[in-house]
Amino acid sequence: MQVSERLRKASLLAKKRSPFLQVVKSAAATVAAWLAAFWLVPGQLPVFAAIAALLVVQPSVDESFGKAIERSIGVISGVLLATGISLLFGQDSWVILVAVVVAILAAWALRMTSGTANQVAISAMLVLTIGSAQPEYALDRVIETLIGAAIGIIVNTLIVPPVLVEPARRDVALLGGELAASLDRLAAALEGPRTSTELEQLMLEARLMRPMRDAAEASVEAGEASLTLNPRRSAHRTELESLGAIFERIGPVVTQVIGMTRAFADHYDDSIHREPTVRAIAEQLRRSAHDMRLLTRPIEPEPEPVTSEQPALTSALVVSPPTGGHWILIGSLMEDLRRIREELVD
Structure with a gap:
């Protein structure tokens, strides 16, 4: 059996490639979000903005808008949760595990979508591992995410929005x-x-x-x-x-x-x-x-x-x-x- 067939059976390869224009738009949105957030919110590498822009560029503008809302709610919830837990218990390694577990349970209790639930846990973990959980840092990450989501929508809307x-x-x-x-x-x-x-x-x-x-x-x-x-x-x-x-x-x-x-x-x-x-x-x-x-x-x-x-x-x-x-x-x-x-x- 060929390697490509094995990968396809393992769901690692898609049946067809995404349109090249979609790839270009994703790259352009990611770069633009990184530069804009780096300029508007100095002090930290704008990882949250780049991730938000990359995820928001979807096959349709409607999906981009929905993904932007999902991403923003997930990040805001995760950042606030991580900040609260860090202020209560400090920033030891076990606190990160507690934050992830609490984020997963809270998302389940609130009946969030799988994408939003995962984003809550990931955002909480990133805040506690790559930065400080101080309120100023948390606010900057929220603003950074909103910048990336907005740029993703703008790029997907202005650069030949897909019509299926x-x-x-x-x-x-x-x-x-x-x-x-x-x-x-x-x-x-x-x-x-x-x-x-x-x-x-x-x-x-x-x-x-x-x-x-x-x-x-x-x-x-x-x-x-x-x-x-x-x-x-x-x-x-x-x-x-x-x-x-x-x-x-x-x-x-x-x-x-x-x-x-x-x-x-x-x-x-x-x-x-x-x-x-x-x-x-x-x-x-x-x-x-x-x-x-x-x-x-x-x-x-x-x-x-x-x-x-x-x-x-x-x-x-x-x-x-x-x-x-x-x-x-x-x-x-x-x-x-x-x-x-x-x-x-x-």
Whole structure:
């Protein structure tokens, strides 16, 4: 096994690198915070300011703001706690351990987030180990942290603030394309005899849409978060709202297509394709695939050609009485088809 594979399995390597611009912004914020704090709060190396700036530069401005609040609250709490304990018990080595334990317990009792809780303990330990726990020193470290957090937000806001609309567009388009393909595959399966291997393959391909739907939903949410407090949001708000509206319409169709595929695989027999209603359902599925492509066509980077620019789901399906025991399958397919039609017919 290669070293990189071992490291990835040990969660030491990320699946993909962060954007290089994000790395540059983190470095710039750290340097700027160090210089500003060194000038404004002389006397100590501005470690707290540099750490705050480094942590605050996040993939979105909204996350930066949240991280700045988390960092500031953690540092202030940790510094005040360390100062109080030091004034009561002095600065012996055992006092540092007591301060860390008390910080962890206090954060737990106050139900702080894991990031804030860790920051309380780390700040208390740093204050007691690298500096003096006098009130003046503690106040300087708080000011230093606020400077670093503010600079991190400013840098992340002014230097090309990230807009995560492109991943949302990509994932929603991929989901729409796969849904249309799944509808076509199910239509073809309804029109002729199928082997057990083909049915298993059909079911497997349908189930793979679940992670695609989850990825599209996460991308849309990330896109919305990236526009919060972002000065570039006005140029992208309309597009993201359109992507969200498309996802709201096609997301539920994943459940219906998987349900139809499962029902077909569970109740399949070699005579089902002879039912007139089943052939009519197959035609409706092809029309649904056509309308799905029309719906997602504006966001496709390279849209597939369509036979018509007009919606195909223009008339309701007329059902004839099924023969034998096929009414269970046909009833299930009809109900899911009705729900798909409700999503696609505007």
